[in-house]
Amino acid sequence: MILGSHVGMSGKEMFLGSAKEAAGYGANALMVYTGAPQNTRRKPIEELRIQEGWDYLREQGIGNLIIHAPYIINLGNSVKEDIFELAVRFLRLELERSQAMGAEALVVHPGSHVGEGAEKGLARVIQGLNEVLEDEKTTIPLALETMAGKGSELGRDFEELARIFDGVRHNDRLRVCIDTCHMHDGGYDLREDWEGVLRELDRLIGLKQVAVVHLNDSKNPRGAAKDRHENIGFGAIGFDTLYKIAACSEFSQIPKILETPYVPGTDKKTYPPYQYEIAMLRQGVFDPDLKRKIVEGEQ
Numbered sequence: 001m002i003l004g005s006h007v008g009m010s011g012k013e014m015f016l017g018s019a020k021e022a023a024g025y026g027a028n029a030l031m032v033y034t035g036a037p038q039n040t041r042r043k044p045i046e047e048l049r050i051q052e053g054w055d056y057l058r059e060q061g062i063g064n065l066i067i068h069a070p071y072i073i074n075l076g077n078s079v080k081e082d083i084f085e086l087a088v089r090f091l092r093l094e095l096e097r098s099q100a101m102g103a104e105a106l107v108v109h110p111g112s113h114v115g116e117g118a119e120k121g122l123a124r125v126i127q128g129l130n131e132v133l134e135d136e137k138t139t140i141p142l143a144l145e146t147m148a149g150k151g152s153e154l155g156r157d158f159e160e161l162a163r164i165f166d167g168v169r170h171n172d173r174l175r176v177c178i179d180t181c182h183m184h185d186g187g188y189d190l191r192e193d194w195e196g197v198l199r200e201l202d203r204l205i206g207l208k209q210v211a212v213v214h215l216n217d218s219k220n221p222r223g224a225a226k227d228r229h230e231n232i233g234f235g236a237i238g239f240d241t242l243y244k245i246a247a248c249s250e251f252s253q254i255p256k257i258l259e260t261p262y263v264p265g266t267d268k269k270t271y272p273p274y275q276y277e278i279a280m281l282r283q284g285v286f287d288p289d290l291k292r293k294i295v296e297g298e299q
């Protein structure tokens with residue numbers, strides 16, 4: 001099972017620190033933001049300590065790296081020209097950074113239509129992706145994430161993602177990242193009909209296009225369009241379904257990345273759950289006592 005989580009990349013150690021963090025969780029995959037997810041300030045590639053990070057990862061047998069673009073960039077904005085242009089410019093640079101880092105894909109949220117309607121928003125996203133992918137400096141794939149449909153988010157169902165694929169000239173560079181929390185919050189019935197969801201995904205996009213799975217439980221009922229992640233087995237999707245997805249043969253060769261929340265302790269601090277969630281998924285047995293163990297294990 002190729003399993004990991006998002007890990008930090010900051011300070012002096014940068015990617016070397018990311019590698020150490022992932023190894024500490026017993027992961028064999030990892031996902032990083034190249035800087036703060038809520039802004040577009042980034043260090044030059046030479047300062048990321050890429051080679052040292054990879055030396056460390058290889059020693060630990062970790063081979064799958066995914067990069068996540070910051071969630072503030074919006075290719076779907078058809079109102080403010082500067083926001084759209086920033087997104088295009090930034091994504092091109094992010095593709096260069098991701099390629100230099102040796103990532104297998106760059107995950108991006110398709111965008112938000114900011115009140116203009118899905119029609120206009122999708123057209124803008126397609127225009128933006130065409131501009132981004134015209135730049136032939138990079139070859140790394142761009143994975144569009146399935147979204148929960150919160151606010152005016154685009155990519156809330158497979159149809160919308162399929163329309164983006166249809167409109168993008170260089171769609172051989174596009175892939176998808178399926179986020180279990182987002183699909184559930186967007187209305188897909190992962191619990192009762194995972195096979196049906198897979199068939200739908202295969203029909204509209206193709207299972208081969210899936211480059212990453214974001215494995216998260218959800219705090220909200222199916223269809224809530226909320227996007228609030230929960231720890232594995234503690235939410236509305238539940239352990240059995242998430243384990244089935246993590247273990248399914250269709251995605252055995254692609255990384256499953258946890259983006260579950262840190263667990264609050266009694267000391268007002270919060271603790272990373274990934275080492276524990278990864279171990280639980282590898283064993284395939286839910287531990288209802290996991291949150292207590294995380295806090296006690298880390299304190």
Ligand code: FE
Nearest residue numbers: 068107109145
């Ligand atoms: Fe995301």
Ligand code: FE
Nearest residue numbers: 145179214259
């Ligand atoms: Fe996600």
Ligand code: ZN
Nearest residue numbers: 181182227229
């Ligand atoms: Zn989310």
